[in-house]
Amino acid sequence: MKVKTFLYSVYLDILSFFRLRIAVFFSILFPLLLFIIFSAIWSADNPNYVGFILPGLFVLMGMSEGLFSIGPVIKEYFSSGRIRYMKFMPVDISYFFISFLLGRMLFFIISVLLLLVLSHFIYDFNVWKEMPRYLIGSISSLVIFSLLGLCISFLSKKDTGRTLTNIVYFILMFVGDIFYSMTNAHPILKFIKELLPTTQLLSYMRHENFSVLTLLIWFITLAVIFRLLIHNLKIPRTI
Amino acid sequence: MIKNNFPFIFKLESVSYLSNRNEILKDITLQVDPNEKWFILGNNGSGKSTLLDVLLGNLKASGNIQRNLSNKDKIGLMLDGYPFSNILRVKEIIKLYRLLYSISEEKDRSIYEILELDGIKDKQIGKLSTGEKKRVGLFTALFHFPELIILDEPMSGIDPNSQFKIHKLIFDLPRTVLIASHDWEAAKKFADKIFFIYRGKQLFSNGISVETLLSDQYIPFKEKLVIQEGEIEDLSVVYSKVELYLKYDQQIMLFGFNEDLISWLNENDIVFTRTQKSLNDVYYYLIKNES
Numbered sequence: 001m002k003v004k005t006f007l008y009s010v011y012l013d014i015l016s017f018f019r020l021r022i023a024v025f026f027s028i029l030f031p032l033l034l035f036i037i038f039s040a041i042w043s044a045d046n047p048n049y050v051g052f053i054l055p056g057l058f059v060l061m062g063m064s065e066g067l068f069s070i071g072p073v074i075k076e077y078f079s080s081g082r083i084r085y086m087k088f089m090p091v092d093i094s095y096f097f098i099s100f101l102l103g104r105m106l107f108f109i110i111s112v113l114l115l116l117v118l119s120h121f122i123y124d125f126n127v128w129k130e131m132p133r134y135l136i137g138s139i140s141s142l143v144i145f146s147l148l149g150l151c152i153s154f155l156s157k158k159d160t161g162r163t164l165t166n167i168v169y170f171i172l173m174f175v176g177d178i179f180y181s182m183t184n185a186h187p188i189l190k191f192i193k194e195l196l197p198t199t200q201l202l203s204y205m206r207h208e209n210f211s212v213l214t215l216l217i218w219f220i221t222l223a224v225i226f227r228l229l230i231h232n233l234k235i236p237r238t239i
Numbered sequence: 240m241i242k243n244n245f246p247f248i249f250k251l252e253s254v255s256y257l258s259n260r261n262e263i264l265k266d267i268t269l270q271v272d273p274n275e276k277w278f279i280l281g282n283n284g285s286g287k288s289t290l291l292d293v294l295l296g297n298l299k300a301s302g303n304i305q306r307n308l309s310n311k312d313k314i315g316l317m318l319d320g321y322p323f324s325n326i327l328r329v330k331e332i333i334k335l336y337r338l339l340y341s342i343s344e345e346k347d348r349s350i351y352e353i354l355e356l357d358g359i360k361d362k363q364i365g366k367l368s369t370g371e372k373k374r375v376g377l378f379t380a381l382f383h384f385p386e387l388i389i390l391d392e393p394m395s396g397i398d399p400n401s402q403f404k405i406h407k408l409i410f411d412l413p414r415t416v417l418i419a420s421h422d423w424e425a426a427k428k429f430a431d432k433i434f435f436i437y438r439g440k441q442l443f444s445n446g447i448s449v450e451t452l453l454s455d456q457y458i459p460f461k462e463k464l465v466i467q468e469g470e471i472e473d474l475s476v477v478y479s480k481v482e483l484y485l486k487y488d489q490q491i492m493l494f495g496f497n498e499d500l501i502s503w504l505n506e507n508d509i510v511f512t513r514t515q516k517s518l519n520d521v522y523y524y525l526i527k528n529e530s
Contacts, residue, residue, distance in 0.1 A: 005338040012335060016326045084297045085322035089339055090312035 005091070006099055013103030017069075026064060028111050031057045035115055036122075038179065043123065050123045051130070055205035056178035058112055058134060059198050062141030063172055065108055067165050070142075071149020073100065078154075105142065112138045130205075137205035140215065144197050147222035154229040172198050245307035247272050248387060248415050249294050254302030256293055256439075263289045264300060265439045269446060271417065271432075276410060277446055278426035279419040280522060281436040287419035288319050288391050290436065294417070295389065308387065312340055315385030317376040317393060325365030329356060329375055332364065333382075340383040347382040353404045354378050370396035381408055387415045394422050423518045427453075435522050442525040449518070457521045458483065460494040464501070465512045467491075476503075485523045492520055 017023055035057055043049040074097065077083050086093050112134065119125040149165065156164050175182070175189065176198030182190065193199050194211075197218045203210035249271040256264040264286050271277055271294075279287045292298040295316075296306070308314065323332050333356070337344065344351075351357070354374045359367060367375065373396045380388060388409060394402050402425070409416060410429045420426065426433055432446025455461075460483065468489045471477055478484055480503065482495025493500070494516070504511050 002338065002341075005335070008335060008338055012324075012327060012331055015331070016324050019326045081318065081320040082322045084292070084295070084318055084320075085316055087297070088295070088311055088314050088316055090310070091339060 002091075006095065009096070009099035010103045010106070013100050014107060017103070017107060023069065027061065027069075027107065028114065031061050031111065031115055032118060034060075035118060039119075039123065050119055050125050052181075052206065053179070054115065054119055054125075054130075055134065055137060055202050057115060058138040058205065059141045059176070059201050060173065060178055061108065061111055062138060062201075063145045063169060063198070065104060066142055066145025066147070067149040067152070067169050069149075070101065070104055070146040071151075071153040071165070072162075074150055075153035101146075105139070108138070108142055109135070133205055133207075137201050140204075141197070141201045144201075144215070144218055144222065147219065147226055148197075150226045151222055151229065154226065172196060177202050245273065247305070248275075248307055249417075250303075250305040251294070252303040254293060254300050254304055256289060256298055256300035258289075263439050264293060267293075267302070267436075267439075267441055268444060269434060269441070271415065271446070273415055274413050275446075276416045276429055276431045277418065277434060278422075278430040278432075279417065279434045279436060280421070280423065280426055280518065282421075284438075285436045286439040287436055289439075291318060291389055291391055291417065291419050309385070312383060313386040315380035315383065315388040315390075317373075317380040317390045319391050321364070321372055321376055322379075323364045323375070326363060328361055328363055329367070330360040332375065333360070333378065336379050336382065342383050347378075350378060350382050350408060353401075353408055355401070368396070370398065373397055374401075377405060377408075384412065385414065387417075389417045391419045392421065393418060394420070394425065423522075427518055433518065435525060437522075437526050437529060440529070442522070442529065452518060452521045453516065458494060458516055458524050461516060462494075462513060463516050463520065464493040464496055464504070465490050465514060466493065466504075466509060470509050470511075471507075483524070485520060485527065487519065487523045492516075492523075494520075 017027075035053060038053050039050055042053070046052075077086070077096070083093070086096050116125075116127045116131065116134065120127045148168070152165050152168060175193050176196050177193065178198065182193055185193065195214065197215055200210045200212075200214050202208075247270050249269070251267050251269050254264060254267045255262060267290065279290060281287050289298065293300045293304070294306070296304075333351075336342075337347070354377055356374060356378060359371050359374075362371070364372065364375065373393070377390075377393060380390060380393075390409070393409070394405070397405065406425060406429060409418075418426075427449055430449055433449060433452055434446045435442035464481075466477070468486070468491060474491070477491075477493065477500070480496065480500040481493045484494065485492040501511075501513075
């Protein structure tokens with residue numbers, strides 16, 4: 001694999017992203033804005049709130065990136081017929097996916113770091129101590145939600161894909177301890193909450209008890225489903 | 240010349256392709272040999288683009304399919320749809336392709352200039368016209384001097400002045416070319432082999448040369464009279480004076496006419512043209528027989 005070509009391909013993926021203003025807003029500015037608003041409201045009464053909301057925002061960013069960006073874009077490679085050209089280019093087809101994913105991963109990590117820098121300057125939050133845990137948790141959320149985004153995109157038809165993604169996104173967001181703790185929720189809701197990857201990822205980043213097994217099951221199941229979907233996919237002839 | 244030790248590039252035997260229970264390709268048999276220039280001709284929905292996808296292995300079809308393809312860097316493709324992100328600029332796409340294929344700017348300069356890409360290099364793909372997109376697509380299919388070129392409707396949207404130069408680009412080098420097209424005139428000029436397809440069926444076995452198609456083997460007349468549909472109210476009078484007639488593209492083609500018919504048309508002030516038979520005529524003649 002030619003390094004220069006690979007790096008240029010990653011650069012183009014990042015460039016494409018920066019040219020989409022709405023994507024930049026929701027991936028960078030929106031989490032920063034949420035952080036400022038939520039922490040301004042709650043951190044006065046609760047000094048630990050910054051340590052609570054930051055993991056929530058990292059998982060939220062992973063969800064947005066995976067469900068609304070990575071999944072649909074890779075699906076588009078197939079549905080637009082672009083894959084037919086990639087097959088006949090002088091590099092392996094995975095080259096394009098890897099460069100795209102790496103571009104998004106870099107972008108995601110920059111967004112995470114920006115949020116950490118902001119929390120340090122506004123609330124003097126101990127960034128260095130938490131950074132390894134936050135990075136591992138954030139990247140794990142990106143991987144799991146990207147797989148979930150891919151499965152939803154490939155499972156759904158063109159018109160229903162966006163709706164289904166929105167439903168999953170809001171369920172995960174409101175049931176998953178992102179902005180507030182659901183300790184007083186109904187037992188059934190609490191049971192469902194424990195099964196969600198958001199809860200386990202957040203628990204890990206918040207130094208609470210978490211289940212690696214639940215995360216592994218999510219990862220393996222989604223990876224297997226995605227592999228099966230790709231295997232059985234028919235490449236359409238026209239856009 | 241291309242060093243190709245294989246006797247053929249593509250070989251299809253009794254190949255059929257079904258989509259949603261519709262038979263898109265029916266019992267196709269053909270063999271494309273190295274350095275042949277093929278035109279796959281047919282009307283809309285005849286299965287031309289599907290045939291290209293089956294040849295490339297993008298669609299799984301039944302029957303026997305054999306391929307002896309060159310290395311990937313020696314294949315040039317332009318299918319329906321483009322492989323570019325709408326948000327990238329033309330110059331960014333071109334740079335990526337040059338890096339992917341290790342081709343320097345100097346090497347592809349002539350192709351870049353013939354396709355007049357300098358004027359659109361700063362435009363985003365999504366803001367290009369159909370013809371401009373086509374030119375970028377043609378560049379990515381041709382800039383690396385491929386040994387096998389597969390193009391789907393390469394000239395639609397391209398202005399006639401540029402078409403000649405682009406055809407020269409495609410056909411001047413010894414290489415295998417497959418074009419799915421409506422461009423009957425280009426086919427007549429450049430094709431070694433013509434492949435007619437209609438409703439997924441080939442109209443004759445394998446590809447046939449333009450000379451054979453235009454010989455008396457199919458339509459045994461050299462000339463035709465062309466009349467616009469609607470010019471004559473009672474066509475039965477005209478049909479009784481010719482040996483063969485074809486109707487397509489709002490025109491009536493009359494073959495096997497005599498001077499009496501020409502006098503009759505002149506007497507009745509009916510506008511007509513007298514011209515040589517074309518590939519379209521043979522295609523529609525074969526369809527008529529098929530029907």
